[in-house]
Amino acid sequence: MRVLDAGALIALDRGDRDTWALIAETQRAGQRPVVAAPVIAQAWRGAARQARLAAVLSGTDVVVADGPLSRRAGELLATAGTADVLDALVALVAKDRPGCEVITSDPDDIYHLLQALHVKRRIRRV
Secondary structure: OEEEOHHHHHHHHOOOHHHHHHHHHHHHOOOOOEEEHHHHHHHOOOOOOOHHHHHHHOOOEEEOOOHHHHHHHHHHHHHHOOOOHHHHHHHHHHHOOOOOEEEEOOHHHHHHHHHHOOOOOEEEEO
């Protein structure tokens, strides 16, 4: 299973072959990529311009950033001493999915947040 950050969505939108290969591999394994809903907002600018991204999003599991998850994100930011809410959401989504791999353009920040959570996950830079 793979958890995507905004950088991964942007790479997919731009047609990055390596990132598309990861999505295809995930789908062949019978899995769906996972993305936090606010991460979509970071990358989404409109269906007419983003057909590739729309195609990927139609096959993802979207995690809603409800009140409890949002509070957990804020607490994680306080613990880690960082400020990027989307990175915190990505780290929390990964925490809740043992064995997943995080696809990110921000591997150092994700690694730091996962350390603050005392969780180890594979991280791949796009």
